[in-house]
Amino acid sequence: MAVVTRAVKGTHDLLRETLAYHRTVVEATRRWAEAAGAEEIATPIFEHTEVFERGVGPTSDIVQKEMFTFSDRGGRSLTLRPEGTAGVVRAYLEHGMKVWPQPVRLWYAGPMFRAERPQKGRQRQFHQTGYEAIGAAEPEVDAEAVALSWRILTDLGLSRMRLKLGSVGDAEDRERYNAYLRERLNPHAEQLSEDSRRRLETNPMRILDSKAEADRRLLEALKLRPMLDFLGEAARTHFEAVQARLRALGVPFELDPTIVRGLDYYVRTSWEIHHELLGAQSALGGGGRYDGLSELLGGPPAPGVGWALGVERVAIAMEAEGLSPAPAPGLDLYIVPLEPALVPRALEVAAAFWPELRAQYALKARKPGKGLQEAEKKGARFAGLLGPDEAAAGTLTVKNLKTGEQRTLRPEEVKEWIRGGKA
RNA sequence: GUGAGCGUAGCUCAGCUGGUUAGAGCACCGGUCUGUGGAACCGGGGGUCGUGGGUUCAAGUCCCAUCGCUCACCCCA
Numbered sequence: 001m002a003v004v005t006r007a008v009k010g011t012h013d014l015l016r017e018t019l020a021y022h023r024t025v026v027e028a029t030r031r032w033a034e035a036a037g038a039e040e041i042a043t044p045i046f047e048h049t050e051v052f053e054r055g056v057g058p059t060s061d062i063v064q065k066e067m068f069t070f071s072d073r074g075g076r077s078l079t080l081r082p083e084g085t086a087g088v089v090r091a092y093l094e095h096g097m098k099v100w101p102q103p104v105r106l107w108y109a110g111p112m113f114r115a116e117r118p119q120k121g122r123q124r125q126f127h128q129t130g131y132e133a134i135g136a137a138e139p140e141v142d143a144e145a146v147a148l149s150w151r152i153l154t155d156l157g158l159s160r161m162r163l164k165l166g167s168v169g170d171a172e173d174r175e176r177y178n179a180y181l182r183e184r185l186n187p188h189a190e191q192l193s194e195d196s197r198r199r200l201e202t203n204p205m206r207i208l209d210s211k212a213e214a215d216r217r218l219l220e221a222l223k224l225r226p227m228l229d230f231l232g233e234a235a236r237t238h239f240e241a242v243q244a245r246l247r248a249l250g251v252p253f254e255l256d257p258t259i260v261r262g263l264d265y266y267v268r269t270s271w272e273i274h275h276e277l278l279g280a281q282s283a284l285g286g287g288g289r290y291d292g293l294s295e296l297l298g299g300p301p302a303p304g305v306g307w308a309l310g311v312e313r314v315a316i317a318m319e320a321e322g323l324s325p326a327p328a329p330g331l332d333l334y335i336v337p338l339e340p341a342l343v344p345r346a347l348e349v350a351a352a353f354w355p356e357l358r359a360q361y362a363l364k365a366r367k368p369g370k371g372l373q374e375a376e377k378k379g380a381r382f383a384g385l386l387g388p389d390e391a392a393a394g395t396l397t398v399k400n401l402k403t404g405e406q407r408t409l410r411p412e413e414v415k416e417w418i419r420g421g422k423a
Numbered sequence: 424g425u426g427a428g429c430g431u432a433g434c435u436c437a438g439c440u441g442g443u444u445a446g447a448g449c450a451c452c453g454g455u456c457u458g459u460g461g462a463a464c465c466g467g468g469g470g471u472c473g474u475g476g477g478u479u480c481a482a483g484u485c486c487c488a489u490c491g492c493u494c495a496c497c498c499c500a
Contacts, residue, residue, distance in 0.1 A: 006491080061498050065424085083500085112500080117424075119494060128500060195497075212497085263499095272500090283500060310500030338458070372460035387458065401460075 010116070010124025020325035021315035022127060024156065026109045027326075029129035029309065032152045033107035036144060038131060041106040043087040045113075049077040054296045055086030057264020059202040066114040068124075080113035083263065084130045085290065085306055086297070092134050093299040102135030103304075109311075121281035121313045131287075132306035134294075139238050142269040142289060142305050143245030149285055149307045150251050153273060156314065157323040160276040161284065163252060166259030167239040168205070168270050169231045171292065177230040178204045184222055191218050208258050226257030235268050242269050265290040269305065275313070277320035284317060285309035332418050334380035335361040335396070336371030338387035346386050349396060349411065356415055376401055382418055 007013060014022055030040070049069055056062050068080040081087055088106055091097075097104045109129040116122055131148060133141045150163055168174060181204035189197055193212040200207065205227065207215060231239060246253055259270050270288035278284070287307025294302035318325070333353065337346040346361035353359040362374060368385055375383035385397040390408065398414050399406040409417060 009491085066498080114499080116498075117496095118492090119496095122499075126500070130500095193497095206498095209498085280495065281499070285500060308500060313500060367456070368459040369456065370460080371458095374460090376461055383460080385458070389458090397458085399459075404460090406459085 008124070010118040012123065012125075016328075017325065018315070020328055021318060022311050023328075024318075024325040025309065025311045025314050026129055028152050028156050029107060029109060029131070032148050032155065033105070033131050036105060036131075036148055038105035038107045038133075041088060041091060041108050042110065043081075043084070043091050043108065045111060046078045046080050047087050047090065049079040051086050051090050051297065052079050052082060054298075055089065055265060055293055056083065060264050062114065062263065066116055068113045068115050082114045083112055084108055084110070084128055084308055085132060085263075085265070085293070088130075088132050088306075089134065089290075089293050089299075089302070089304065090297055092302065093294060093297060098135065098300065098302060100135075103133045103141060104135050105131070105133045107131045119281065120279045121310070121316055123312060127311035128308040129311060130306060130308040132304060134304035134306075135302055137291065137303035139241035139269075140245055142238075142242045143249060143251075145287060145305045145307055146242070146246060146253070146269070146271055147249045147251045149271075149273060149287060149309065152309070153284060153314065156318060158275065158284075158314075158317055158321060160317075160321060162254060162274050162276070163271060164256035164259055164274065165243070165246070165253040165269070165271045166256050167228060167231055167235060167268050168259075168266055168288070169227060169235045170267055173230050173232045173235055174205065174227075177227050180230065181205065181207070181224065184224055185218075188218055188222070203264075228255070228257045238268055265293040265296065267291050271307075275317040275320075278313060278317055281313065283310070284313050329358065330379035330381070331360055332357040332380065333359040333382045333384050333398070333414070334371075334375035334378050335359060335384040335386055336366050336368070336375065337362060338365060338368065338371070338385060340365045342386050342388075342391055345391055349384070349386060352411055353415060357418055372399065372401070384414070 012018075049067070052067060053063055058064075062082045067082055070078055072078055088108065092104060107130065110127065111125050112128050113125055115124060118124060131145060133145060146163070146165070153161060169177065182200060185192065185200055185204065185207065189200060191214060192200065192207070193210065193215050196207045196210050196212065196215050208219065208224075210216070228239075243253075253271070259272060266288040268289040268291070272286035273284045274282045275284050276282075285307055287305070289303070289305040291301075291303040293304065294300065333350075335346045335350050337343045343363060343365065350359040350361040360378065360380070362371065366374060371385060372383050381401060383399050383401055385399070387397070390396055395408050395410055396414055397406065397408045398417065407417065
């Protein structure tokens with residue numbers, strides 16, 4: 001197929017059922033986030049590259065090899081957003097949201113971009129919904145965020161999920177842990193994969209996440225202590241409080257000491273929600289606390305916690321569990337002119353019903369039988385026949401396609417009948 | 424970036440060891456059907472068989488290359 005008739009690799013048009021799934025996920029996020037007092041925010045889909053370099057972290061895979069970065073005409077480096085949090089925190093700083101009542105709770109939905117090789121559940125343009133609570137360090141907010149991300153997914157009907165909870169500690173805890181890992185792993189460096197040898201320098205914790213066979217065997221043999229053993233007093237107390245709040249809220253989680261987020265800004269609480277039927281990319285969503293992010297972006301201290309859900313992955317999971325999205329509302333009324341001369345009249349009649357009724361009309365005269373068939377095919381609830389008699393009387397013969405009930409009515413009465421049937 | 428599988432109509436696919444103008448179902452348009460539908464039947468439009476090269480009297484079919492898609496690695500939502 002010619003280049004101009006094909007979407008770019010890793011991007012997709014969303015239509016019909018796919019779009020219905022997306023809408024369903026976004027609406028569930030809206031409902032739950034707004035129930036918790038969050039308001040919606042929409043940030044630009046591109047930012048100054050530094051927002052992500054400094055926010056997401058220079059050693060992260062996202063920044064090192066997955067960003068769509070380009071220069072504008074003035075030579076400024078811009079990047080299509082690979083995730084939502086950095087931009088939201090940038091907006092928090094830019095608009096002085098620190099003077100709003102704290103914490104500021106925000107939710108969003110939109111496209112994200114990462115230059116990866118596409119596979120199931122992974123695209124170059126994908127969509128996330130997300131939630132951020134900025135300006136509070138209390139463990140209640142962590143539990144609130146985790147609970148929301150979990151309940152949205154269960155509310156969508158999903159059940160084959162596991163919520164993995166961990167803590168990556170505070171920055172100094174991680175330094176101690178990384179030092180420990182280097183000490184234990186360095187003597188065996190030659191047994192590590194190439195990537196992991198590099199991580200030994202840049203970010204040893206990421207090695208724990210490695211799925212390379214050699215790495216797995218070595219990690220198994222060394223019986224390394226988990227990050228959770230290295231939590232400082234403050235981080236440990238915080239983590240225990242988060243767990244207690246989650247138990248009180250009835251959110252089922254399992255502790256996962258290996259959880260290591262791919263973004264450098266995370267501290268303390270960190271979680272991922274996985275789905276059993278998903279394939280290699282099994283995370284439906286994830287989140288964590290990012291108390292240092294504001295300062296990385298040059299702002300004052302502003303603790304925060306948030307999460308994101310991968311809309312495409314949630315859709316795949318829903319489909320795998322046999323869950324259907326809410327269908328888009330169809331036509332209320334399909335108007336059929338019975339003679340060619342009445343086509344313009346059909347337009348006028350349909351237009352008079354807008355926007356109270358979803359009304360469409362046929363551009364060609366139809367025999368009544370054909371017209372009803374066509375209305376059925378269009379997914380309309382009612383068909384309206386417009387023949388010479390109706391035209392002369394200023395009426396429309398309207399038929400309920402489901403019940404077969406039929407009435408000849410004036411436009412106002414048509415509106416009333418059809419809308420009445422809705423309620 | 425690496426590996427594997429797959430590319431025939433809008434969709435799902437058939438095309439046997441190479442053999443006359445490339446097929447089906449669904450969908451779309453029209454008719455049978457002159458004011459009452461969902462059916463049935465009949466007909467129609469729609470393909471440079473991903474692309475380029477090669478082998479051959481002859482290529483959708485065999486060979487090479489290339490592009491695309493998918494899945495997996497890596498990593499993540």
